[in-house]
Amino acid sequence: MADPKTQGLVVGVVGCGAMGQGIIQVSLQGGLKVVAYDAKDGGAEAGVAKVIELLDRLVEKERISAADAEAMKAALTVAADISDLAPCQLVVEAVFEDIGVKHEVFGKLEAVVAQDAILASNTSSLPIGSIARPLKHPERVAGLHFFNPVPLMRLVEVIKGPATSDEVIEALKTIGDRMGRVPVVVKDSPGFLVNLGGRAFTTEGLALHHEQVATEAQIDAIMRDCAHFRMGPFELMDLTGIDVNYPVSMIVFEQFLNDPRLHTFPHHRALYEAGRFGRKTGIGHFRYDGKGQKIDPPSPDYLTDAAPAEVVACATPEDTELAAVIEQLGLVVRPDDGALPILATFHGEDATGFAFRTGTDPKRLVAIDATGDTSKRLTLMQTPGANRSCLDAVAAAVSAKGIAATVIGDSPGFVLQRMRAMIANLGCEMAQIGLATPQDIDTAMKLGLNYPMGPLEIVEDLGADRTFTILQELQAATGDPRYRPSLWLRRRALLGLSAHTAG
Numbered sequence: 240m241a242d243p244k245t246q247g248l249v250v251g252v253v254g255c256g257a258m259g260q261g262i263i264q265v266s267l268q269g270g271l272k273v274v275a276y277d278a279k280d281g282g283a284e285a286g287v288a289k290v291i292e293l294l295d296r297l298v299e300k301e302r303i304s305a306a307d308a309e310a311m312k313a314a315l316t317v318a319a320d321i322s323d324l325a326p327c328q329l330v331v332e333a334v335f336e337d338i339g340v341k342h343e344v345f346g347k348l349e350a351v352v353a354q355d356a357i358l359a360s361n362t363s364s365l366p367i368g369s370i371a372r373p374l375k376h377p378e379r380v381a382g383l384h385f386f387n388p389v390p391l392m393r394l395v396e397v398i399k400g401p402a403t404s405d406e407v408i409e410a411l412k413t414i415g416d417r418m419g420r421v422p423v424v425v426k427d428s429p430g431f432l433v434n435l436g437g438r439a440f441t442t443e444g445l446a447l448h449h450e451q452v453a454t455e456a457q458i459d460a461i462m463r464d465c466a467h468f469r470m471g472p473f474e475l476m477d478l479t480g481i482d483v484n485y486p487v488s489m490i491v492f493e494q495f496l497n498d499p500r501l502h503t504f505p506h507h508r509a510l511y512e513a514g515r516f517g518r519k520t521g522i523g524h525f526r527y528d529g530k531g532q533k534i535d536p537p538s539p540d541y542l543t544d545a546a547p548a549e550v551v552a553c554a555t556p557e558d559t560e561l562a563a564v565i566e567q568l569g570l571v572v573r574p575d576d577g578a579l580p581i582l583a584t585f586h587g588e589d590a591t592g593f594a595f596r597t598g599t600d601p602k603r604l605v606a607i608d609a610t611g612d613t614s615k616r617l618t619l620m621q622t623p624g625a626n627r628s629c630l631d632a633v634a635a636a637v638s639a640k641g642i643a644a645t646v647i648g649d650s651p652g653f654v655l656q657r658m659r660a661m662i663a664n665l666g667c668e669m670a671q672i673g674l675a676t677p678q679d680i681d682t683a684m685k686l687g688l689n690y691p692m693g694p695l696e697i698v699e700d701l702g703a704d705r706t707f708t709i710l711q712e713l714q715a716a717t718g719d720p721r722y723r724p725s726l727w728l729r730r731r732a733l734l735g736l737s738a739h740t741a742g
């Protein structure tokens with residue numbers, strides 16, 4: 240195999256569509272030579288023209304020099320026939336997501352390139368083992384999974400198929416680096432890393448919506464304000480397109496043999512069936528105008544004219560996070576007199592379960608999620624049939640401090656604890672099945688999905704024992720194996736170890 244650091248390394252790109260163009264651009268910017276091929280008449284020329292246009296724009300914006308752009312253009316050639324890829328030391332395939340088409344392309348490539356050339360696929364969902372199966376040299380086949388838009392998304396997943404050699408993986412890591420990407424080595428498993436790890440955020444949002452715990456706008460606002468996600472799960476689904484994320488959810492769920500942790504919900508399918516794909520169709524979870532702006536989005540905030548509470552009772556005085564919230568709101572805590580709103584916070588329980596367990600008056604209980612960032616938004620929750628005036632008085636005290644109040648239906652783990660615990664649990668499970676190293680799982684989820692923290696970092700932030708408790712409570716309350724804690728998490732919680740502890 241050619242030295243992946245060699246100056247004149249030639250990369251072939253097969254398929255010059257959206258992804259192929261991005262791969263051509265980052266290869267050129269990394270100083271590699273590129274031969275571009277597309278089966279469609281004029282397809283490669285059109286793809287290459289778009290890359291050149293983008294390079295020229297980078298020169299205008301002074302991101303690259305004119306001399307560098309000219310050198311990149313000189314390093315780029317169009318192949319008239321697939322046999323013109325013969326000099327390539329690496330070929331990256333980015334054709335249609337169809338196993339028959341991929342087999343045809345790889346079969347032709349195998350007959351054309353040198354025996355030690357690497358053949359990589361940018362597939363999002365086809366196992367590398369299936370793509371390599373009919374080939375004479377499956378050890379040189381790997382996944383090189385880029386993210387869209389390639390030049391802006393720094394992550395590249397390097398997928399090790401069942402036959403891929405270590406040498407090929409090391410070479411792809413080096414070449415990925417040269418392309419200015421951050422390569423993360425991932426096992427050949429359904430959805431690879433990012434498309435699997437991303438399931439928790441969207442499907443647990445849908446679970447909360449399914450149970451009528453909160454509206455889409457409320458869940459989105461909580462995830463943005465209290466956990467610093469750039470977008471909530473519903474705005475994200477509408478942006479990526481329900482025509483994309485519903486089928487991906489189903490593929491990952493089915494390929495994991497119907498693991499209940501991964502299933503989506505009927506509303507997701509209903510939107511898909513109705514052609515309500517999100518921004519691109521003007522309607523999905525929300526409605527959009529022609530510029531992609533939401534039309535009349537529902538408010539996530541609870542508004543009341545009630546007089547703000549000044550004095551409250553507290554059923555969990557030992558909780559330091561709740562104590563900080565009480566101080567933030569300027570409330571005075573007094574012993575319960577039979578009429579005061581009773582504040583409490585808990586982890587993984589619902590308000591009903593907490594009131595029942597502790598003997599707290601369920602009518603006056605106002606549960607507050609004190610985890611996460613409470614400076615912009617606080618989530619309040621009551622039992623069914625509770626006294627609304629207690630809730631209103633506390634919500635008014637929250638609003639009076641310039642903090643938004645979101646009132647949700649009774650739910651084990653509120654919204655934030657539940658969402659974060661599910662993201663964390665799936666990250667732990669990915670570590671448990673050896674999909675990638677714990678550090679790489681965090682890196683991939685941050686770079687591939689713009690998460691503010693990786694899933695194992697969420698465990699560290701929330702605490703392994705608390706994350707474990709939230710999931711156990713969720714599983715106990717719902718009886719649903721969807722919420723069963725990963726063994727990875729269980730062991731680290733019981734032993735008091737960091738979530739990143741290997742082994």
Ligand SMILES: NC(=O)c1ccc[n+]([C@@H]2O[C@H](COP(=O)([O-])OP(=O)(O)OC[C@H]3O[C@@H](n4cnc5c(N)ncnc54)[C@H](O)[C@@H]3O)[C@@H](O)[C@H]2O)c1
Nearest residue numbers: 254255256257258277278279333334335336361362363387
């Ligand atoms: N679009 C994304 O967000 C994204 C992200 C990651 C991975 N992927 C994967 O990348 C691959 C390409 O996706 P895309 O969005 O660029 O698709 P695309 O439809 O934009 O481009 C595919 C290109 O491949 C060409 N092609 C088809 N059959 C060919 C063949 N036999 N030989 C040579 N060229 C052929 C087509 O003419 C077209 O130009 C797919 O496997 C997809 O799953 C896509």
